[in-house]
Amino acid sequence: MELTLLILCGGLAVITSLMVILARNTVHSALWMVASFFFMAVLYLLLRMEFIAILQIIVYAGAIMMFIIYAIMMLNLRQETADTEPVRKSKVVGLGMLVVLFFVLLVLGVGRGIEALKGPVTDQMMEKFGHVAVLSNFLFSDYLLPFEVVSILLTAGIVGSVFLAKKGKA
Amino acid sequence: MDMLEFVVPELDFRAILPQIILAITALTVLLTGVFSREKKGPAIGFLSLAGVALSFSAVVFSGSQTVSSFSGMLTNDSFARFISMIVCVVALLTILISINYRKISPAINSGEYYCLLLFAALGMMFMGSAGNLLMVFVALETMSISIYALAGFQKQREKSIESALKYFLLGAFASGFLLYGFALVYGATGTMDIVKIGRFLNDHPLVVHSPLLLGGVALMTVGFGFKVAMFPFHMWTPDVYEGAPTSVTAFMATGVKAAAFAALIRVFYVALGSLQVDMTQIMWVIALLTMTVGNVVAIAQSNIKRMLAYSSIAHAGYLLVGFVAGGELAISGMLFYLLGYAFMNLGAFGVIALLAKKDGEYTELSDFAGLGFKYPAMGLVMAVFMFSMAGIPPTAGFMGKFYIFTAAINSGFIWLAIFGVINSVISIYYYLRVIVTMYFKEPEQDIVMLTPTGAIILALVIAAAGVLFMGILPSSVLDIARNSTTLIM
Numbered sequence: 001m002e003l004t005l006l007i008l009c010g011g012l013a014v015i016t017s018l019m020v021i022l023a024r025n026t027v028h029s030a031l032w033m034v035a036s037f038f039f040m041a042v043l044y045l046l047l048r049m050e051f052i053a054i055l056q057i058i059v060y061a062g063a064i065m066m067f068i069i070y071a072i073m074m075l076n077l078r079q080e081t082a083d084t085e086p087v088r089k090s091k092v093v094g095l096g097m098l099v100v101l102f103f104v105l106l107v108l109g110v111g112r113g114i115e116a117l118k119g120p121v122t123d124q125m126m127e128k129f130g131h132v133a134v135l136s137n138f139l140f141s142d143y144l145l146p147f148e149v150v151s152i153l154l155t156a157g158i159v160g161s162v163f164l165a166k167k168g169k170a
Numbered sequence: 171m172d173m174l175e176f177v178v179p180e181l182d183f184r185a186i187l188p189q190i191i192l193a194i195t196a197l198t199v200l201l202t203g204v205f206s207r208e209k210k211g212p213a214i215g216f217l218s219l220a221g222v223a224l225s226f227s228a229v230v231f232s233g234s235q236t237v238s239s240f241s242g243m244l245t246n247d248s249f250a251r252f253i254s255m256i257v258c259v260v261a262l263l264t265i266l267i268s269i270n271y272r273k274i275s276p277a278i279n280s281g282e283y284y285c286l287l288l289f290a291a292l293g294m295m296f297m298g299s300a301g302n303l304l305m306v307f308v309a310l311e312t313m314s315i316s317i318y319a320l321a322g323f324q325k326q327r328e329k330s331i332e333s334a335l336k337y338f339l340l341g342a343f344a345s346g347f348l349l350y351g352f353a354l355v356y357g358a359t360g361t362m363d364i365v366k367i368g369r370f371l372n373d374h375p376l377v378v379h380s381p382l383l384l385g386g387v388a389l390m391t392v393g394f395g396f397k398v399a400m401f402p403f404h405m406w407t408p409d410v411y412e413g414a415p416t417s418v419t420a421f422m423a424t425g426v427k428a429a430a431f432a433a434l435i436r437v438f439y440v441a442l443g444s445l446q447v448d449m450t451q452i453m454w455v456i457a458l459l460t461m462t463v464g465n466v467v468a469i470a471q472s473n474i475k476r477m478l479a480y481s482s483i484a485h486a487g488y489l490l491v492g493f494v495a496g497g498e499l500a501i502s503g504m505l506f507y508l509l510g511y512a513f514m515n516l517g518a519f520g521v522i523a524l525l526a527k528k529d530g531e532y533t534e535l536s537d538f539a540g541l542g543f544k545y546p547a548m549g550l551v552m553a554v555f556m557f558s559m560a561g562i563p564p565t566a567g568f569m570g571k572f573y574i575f576t577a578a579i580n581s582g583f584i585w586l587a588i589f590g591v592i593n594s595v596i597s598i599y600y601y602l603r604v605i606v607t608m609y610f611k612e613p614e615q616d617i618v619m620l621t622p623t624g625a626i627i628l629a630l631v632i633a634a635a636g637v638l639f640m641g642i643l644p645s646s647v648l649d650i651a652r653n654s655t656t657l658i659m
Contacts, residue, residue, distance in 0.1 A: 091506050108385040113248030116377075117370055123327065129174040142241040145186075146308045152193060153312040155288040159200065160319025163282040164334070164353060 008048050012038035026072050030065065035062040048123065051131040182239035185246040185299075187232065188225040189292050192260035195221025196288035203281015210279070215269040218284040222265065222291070235641050236659055240299050242363045245436075245658045252297030252505050253432040254652035256512055259636075260425040261291040263516040266629035267523050268417040270622070274526045275415055277323050287421065290316035294429035301658065303352045303362040303441075306433050310348070310397070313429060317422055321414040333413025340396070340406045345406070346391025354386030355441075367441040376446045378590045385428060385440060387449075394437075397430035400490065401460040404483045408471075411479035412533075416526060419475060420519030423482045424546035426513040431489055431508060435501065440492075446496060454494045454586050461487030461593040469600050474522060475533045478515070481559060484597060485511055489493060491590050492574040495581040502651040503573035509647065510566030510640050514558040517633030524626055535607055537566050542608035545620055551634045553605050558637045559593045560601040568642035573648070590602055 016036035021027045037060045044053035134152055139147055183190070199218050203440030206213065229251055238249045264287065272279035287337075300306040315586060322334025356362050358377055359370045371378050395403040411419045438449060464484030471477040485507075492504040525532045542549030558565035571594060575587040640647050 028287060071316070105350075105385065109382045113536060114359060117366065120359055122449060125174075133174045137174050137176055141177060143243070143304070144181070145240040145243040146302070146304050149293075149305070149308045149312060152292065153308060153315060155197075156312060156316045156319075159282050159285055159289075162327070163280070163286075164319055164322055 006043070009039045009046070013043065027069070030069050030072060033068070034061050034065050034165060037065070042059075048126065049131060050136060080141040173580065177239045180239055182237065182244070184232070185239050188228040188258075189295050191225040191228055192288050192292040195225075196285045196292070197250070199288065200281045200285040203285070205207055210276075212272070214279065214281055214284055215272070215625070215646055218288060219262065219265050221288065222258055222261045224240075226262070228497070229254045229258060235659060238577070238655055239367070242365065243305045244296075244299055244304045245364075245371055246299060247658050248654040249301035249432070249436070249501070249505075249658045251653065252650060253428060254295045254507050256428045256505075257291050257298070257425055259509070260294075260421065260428065260512050260516065261287065263512075263520070263629050263633060264393075264421040264425075266415055266625045266632075267420060267520045269514070270521045270626035271415065271417045271526070271628075274523075275324050275537045277325065278320040278415060278417065278621045283320070283323060286316040286320050290320070290421070290597075293423065294425050297429040298436075300433065300436070301364055301404070302472065303355065303437070304365065306347075306364075306437065307349060307352060307445060310430075310433065311345065313426065316347065317418070317426065318417045320421070321410060323418065324415050327413075329413035329415075330415060331408045336406055336412045336413075344393050344396035344403070347396075351386045351389030351391075351393060354382055354389065354416075356386075358383035358386060359515045364437060364441040367442055371442070371444040375444070379448075387445060390437065394434045395432060395456075398427055398434065398486045398489070400461075400486055401456060401463050401483070402461070404460070404486075407483055408476045408479040411482070412473060412475045412600045413484045416475070416519055416533075417521040418477075418638075419514050420523070423478070423519070424515050426490075426560070427482070427510045428512065433492065434540050435504070436657060437554070439496070440659055441617065443659075450494050450496070453490060454583060457487055457490035457494050458586060458589055459487075460484070460490055461590060465596045465600075468597070469599070470605075472535050472605065473533050474535055474538070477535075477604075478518060478522075481597065481600075482515070484514075484593065485559075487593070488574060488590060490573060491578050491583070491586055494586065495574070495577040495583055497577065497581060498652070498655040499580060500574065500577035500659075501655040502648065503570065503577050504632070505651040506566075506573055506640070506644070506648055507570035509556070509651075510570045510637065513633045513636035513640070514555045514565070514567055517551060517630055518555040518559070519635065520626060520629050520633060521548060521555070524548065524620055524630075526621060535604065535613060536611075538604060538607045539611035540613035541606070542605075548560075548630075549608050551630050552608065554634050554637055556604050558599040560598045562598070564638065564641040566644075569641055569644040569648075 013036055016032050016039060019032040020029050020036060023032055037056060041053040041056040043059070044050075044056060121134060121138075195218060199214055199221070203214055204590065230244075232251065234248065238245045243507065265284070268278055268283070268287070277283065290313045293309045293311070296309035297306060297313065300309050318334055318338040321337050322331050324330035347604060352362065355367065356381055359367045361367055371383075377383055390616065392403060394400075396406075399407045411423065414422065428611075433590050439446070442449070461484050462483070464480050464487055468484065469479035471480060489504055489507060492500040522533060525537065542553075554565065558567035561567045561571045563569075571590070575590050578584075578587040578590070
């Protein structure tokens, strides 16, 4: 049951993500992205991370998608860009490589017989203390440094994008 | 309901003091840029300069302990400190170049520019000291995102925007590969801690050749290969280097390379040490091709920024020779080379930045005609940098290549060293062409007027002094590099 759900939702997440980049209409792209976020949320659920799954839906499928759709509307990108480029050789080669890579990655996990190291988190621990407690405990102890550096990463992203987007002579 | 006990891990804030100083300076500079009335002066530049100098002294006086802290996220060893030192030198010289370059490109004189520059330097430092694959990734992204934006800072120049977009798209793609690789390695070993992966693979030789781990290693090689401009992932280099503002190109070519090589060395030697024999069989071919492609294509370039871009691919190839050789001698040689390369490359790009004018950049080789006699001092330092890149004594480039090729011969890669030397000989042709153009070619149009300021003169003098010092008295720097090969295992 779980495996079926995993394969189904994983496959649908891949297909919807592909539709994001293949759709000619930007608004359609954005809507496919919402769908892809939902399927990813299911994948988190299958990993027993209900909290992350809910965050994924509230923050990404909800808030961030609203911003993206607003931006598309403000920039007036709704027109279909009907570019009928001829299929170039490089595109065919790239597609072939993609298919090969896909199957290589698919078979990578097959045939292992060795138990990998296990982290400290167990199902019982999650049951007992709740997901948020376990998650935040690790976020602010073992993973404190990356957590702090991510804040700098986000600041850098904001500063850079604001500078590149703002008008005026430069 | 029971409460989960919160155990505070050992937090060694002194170990990240240089990074903290950089972060505080970056935010201060950003706010100063917003609130100061004086928009034209070099004040912001000097403020960032002071911050980097402070950070540099924090690195130098941070002692000589070898400990890991923040639950293994941060490794504070001599290797990490040497990389931090290189990053500080790179940032210092880049800021000095930028203070002069602001006259050509006013956008550079903004708080945002220096803020992103310092954030990128911070990311580079963390890449050198990351003890966890997660930390490697976060640091790499901090560095990359800042530099994607920096590459597009000349918004009115189409090439600059093209450079930023190209670097961003390909860089994001490469980050995806790297992350997928990390995920597969995590799947195979069950940990992201670099030291623990190394120990686990030592204890479980069966996992070492499992397809899951090998797939992860292959994808990681792609991700790192992109950042160091390794063949066949080097295609972006010339376009990005040509389009980006010259001061940013200088920063990218030296800082990113040093940081990416640092992360590459730590991940592959410490975490994947058990795979080293298998890796060298692939990597020596890649090293050979990277050197050869870089040097051969560089010959055909007439734009000096593109030429230096291909030359940076070639230099990545020389460094990969050291990576293939392995061992302490090779690591110290690579560290020496990275520092020397930082001096000579920043110097060369500094001269190019000096040549730029408001109406455009003078980056064609023919623009250099006759400059050697008109501006003898500038011609002389440019000649020093070119000699160093070609690997002619008594310069840092010669000693660096000497140490790396010696390490390769000691490890039994004699043919690789021979091909390295052949490549150096090929490279002399296009480096010397710059000098020949400067001194022996009649200028076709009016010679560019140069308006050097104190900052750029200081930058060029430091760079030239560094190149010559490391070439004439290499032992003092090499001793530090030799003592900096301790990686926490």
